[in-house]
Amino acid sequence: MWKAAFRGVFAHKLRLFLTALAVVLGVGFVTGTFVLTDTINRTFDNLFVDVTEGVDVYVRAESSFESQLGSSRESVDENLLGEVRRVEGVEAAAGSVTGYAQFIDKQGEPVTTGGAPTLGVSWYDQPKGALDIRAGRAPRGGDEVVMDAATAEAGGFEVGDTVSIITRQAPREFQIVGIAGFGNADNLGGATLAVFDLQTAQGLLEKMGRLDSIDVAAEASVDRQDLLTRLQAVVPEGVEAVASEDVAQEQADTIKGALGFFNTALLVFAGISLFVGSFIIFNTFSVVVAQRTREFALLKALGAGGRQIMAAVLVEALLVAGVASVLGLAAGFGIAGGLSALLGAFGIDLPSTNLVLLPRTVVVGLLLGIAVTLVAAVGPARKAARIAPMEALRTGLSSSAKFSRATMVAAALVIDAGIVILMVGLFLDVERTLWFVGSGALLIFLGLAGVFPLFAGAVARVVGAPVGRMGVPGRLAQRNSVRLPRRTAATAAALMVGLALVGTVSIFADSLKASTQQVVDENLFADFTVSTGGAFGAPTGLSPVIAEEIRQLDEIDSVGAIRFGQFQRERDALAFVVGADVDELTEVADIDVTQGSAGDLADGGIMLSEETADDEGVEVGGNLDVVFAATGPQSLPVVGVFANQALVGSGYLLGLDTFNANFPDAVDQQLFLTIAPGVPAEDAAEALEGIAERYPNISILDQAESREQTVSQINQLLGLVSALLGLALVIAVLGITNTLALSVFERTTELGLLRAVGMARKQARSMIRLESVIIAVMGALVGLAIGVFFGWALVTALDSEGISTLSIPGLQLAAYVAGAALAGILAAVLPARRAARLNVLDAIAHE
């Protein structure tokens, strides 16, 4: 019996290969995603451990929480340094400041980082920190800078060159006196680093007499915990002493939090791969076992028991799944590299380090591959075990597509439950919205997959109707696609899932574009907007000097500046808050004040959008309790309510003075400009050109350009998501290839007959190709129908967030269907070739 099972594995190389391929792909994509996210996390963990090397304790201002927008701490008085040095057990202590500094490369363009910060820091010798001077020497005096090795390498800078640097002050030339690195690393997770001496850094970063942190090294003999306690006793209120490992962890967590979007996206992608991969494994194995029904029937006729047959099938499945899952793990490494390259193509450069394989990844990968394969094998195995031997020998394949009432009811219930959970997540105010939406969508997909075979036949018949009129190959293709609705459904399911998601994202993005444009068109009067470019990472911000210089221009009438920060709301949730000079802001934009007065904002307090006021349950005259990172809890009077949240960019609006008081180091995020009356637009543009030349890191856009930029940013996001889903579609296409190849194998005799009675090779190819197209288009259409529903639900749910217009990109969706048809043709290339090359005689003698 066991011999039969093992023989079964190797007897049919094609089947073995296709089954294994399905498992390898499914496992590969899931582990690939895990490996990539783990690698990203490990990279940042290690990075900050490296960065804090040589320092045991940091003394710095307290912060209520870690903002994701970069430094949110006050600075400390530099006189504290002397006190710290006097504490017993301190070997060395040095003050440091950190801030914004942007290199300009030799072409006059800002050095891009793909979202990583551009840092300016101060140098110290003692304690010996992580930063090594690799060439040249440390910076001394106001005109010298040390550059990180990665930037030097990329920009072709050497010791002795001069380089222009933009800080909070106007751009200046510095002489490069040294090149630095962190141990073996050339830079810090992609960030650029400009190192100045302390006084210069304090001046450039506008922190005269202040320190961001005092870095302390302990004497070798001293217990660090004791030192920490002694330092904590010395520092004044509002200042803390923290162990370096805690700081490293905290910084790593902050960066990881900022990268949370990618991690989530990648995990969602892993989930989709898993789901789609499961379908393919399931489908392939079901087909393979069904094809061997006769073989099992023969074994039964020769006296094998049902139990033995089942065991043989399951052992075979285990064998294949085990080997293929291990291969899948290996493939996962390649896929992780591919994903990383893909992200890089979209401007998200991830620090390259060794790929990380956690035990969790191995366990999940192996479990997934083996469990899904076993589950896929159980059904057909039971069928094989139960079949009456002579019947199977006589009729061969059993292809019953009957559905029990129970299956249908269960599937319907699952769909309903999914919709309810999805709706709860979308429309009710619950925590972990994503979790609700995700599991709701998953349930809907699972349920649909359950009932899909029920209507797959009908859908395929309709989709295939035009194909059915294309001669005999078309007619046969159409009939074949409805022949085994269960198989067709399972084959199309992967594509269905992929396109449902692509459809959802497209509708979401299109609605976002439409809504944003509507708001901007109707309410923003600005002739120009000024901002720093910057793809996905937090934009680096605009030095306040720029707004000042623009205000000096005669051609410009008003300048509205917007600043961005984060504060803490209840349940530890962070919220974005906008700071602006309200008088200036209302001149360039209509925020549509519905209650109270924007003017009162200048005297302190906060304004809320209508939705936010609703959520918070406060009205004008009431107070809102918030926590600022730097300044702690405060109770702000609500002075007004505005309607136009999309334009402000947040539901919380502070006056500029209030904002600056609570956010040290704040820079402008965006400037809105209007042209002075009577000045031609060209003149204003020319005047602004002068500013843009001096600050190469900023972009000044007129209204049309600004609109284009919004659209292109959304498109870029859409592109990234689509590219990720595109990979899931690759799996789907391979799934179609897989099923088709098995179908061709299964229909060998039939193909032989067709060829014998005169079907040309070309016709055989086109028959398989058309069947593939029918399956692909069917999956796409059903998927997009679901996608439109999800998209509608999502946009409806986000109505209060400013996405008010539902826009369905019809042309784009049509293009997806065309793409699916093309994918179908691609998927059919190999199976079609196989069908066409079939040796007619072998085929006739097959049975």
Next chain:
Amino acid sequence: MRNQPDAQPPDEEPEGGVTREERTEDESTTLEQPEGGGAPDGQREGAVDEPALAPIAVAARDAVKEFGEGATAVRAVDGINMEIPRGHFIAIMGPSGSGKSTLLHCLAGLDNLTAGQSFIGDAEVSALGEKERTRLRRDKVGFIFQSFNLVPTLTAMENITLPMDLAKRVPDKQWVKYLIDTVALNDRLGHMPSELSGGQQQRVAAARALASRPEIVFADEPTGNLDSRRGAELLQFLRGAVDNFGQTIVMVTHDPIAASHADAVIFLADGRVVEELIAPDVQMILDTIKNLEP
């Protein structure tokens, strides 16, 4: 239709096979005009008009088919010469492994000869490429196999017109209707093969084989899966096609009763023609088989 002299079968009397003289004789006695207006003349090639020019339906000349190479090579067909004249029903018999099926496949253009030539009409099948052979099978050859004769996703009617649909040719409706009436399938035309009995399936296959008025019909154990009554019905249908419409049929069988419906039986052993019976009855065939046993 090509009409090159060098593509003609050889003129000399073949080793085995039916002689030209016999054929002409038979032709004149067996050919009848079809009954009613529904069944037009079966001789598209103009054999009736020019009986002396293209009377050979199938021929083989020094046909050799080897399987495998070198020491392990097996000669399934070992130098066979034959000519099968138009309008005859020929049975090929022989023990298992005698090469009868291989010969049929090679004659029908399903397989290549290793050496020698084979002809259908005046086309040299052994010289054709894959594409041309496919077209030849589609346009000039009808097939009836032992089993799996029908495409399971097509109805009985669609199966019958399949070769013509593949050629994008409009079937001769009256002729097809006549065939369907003859095989009594009128009420089964919309059925799928799985809804038909074995006998019905073979009758559909027979109707398909004849529907395009092929030069020749090859039947490979067509009654192998049928009980004797259904088998006899099918054979009578084939016999009628030969007698009434001058159809040429070559049938491989090991059933002496089936073979007794043929005009002549050719016996093969070890890839060679060893015996030949004209207008045999069952007893003659049985005797011959007995004599040929080693």
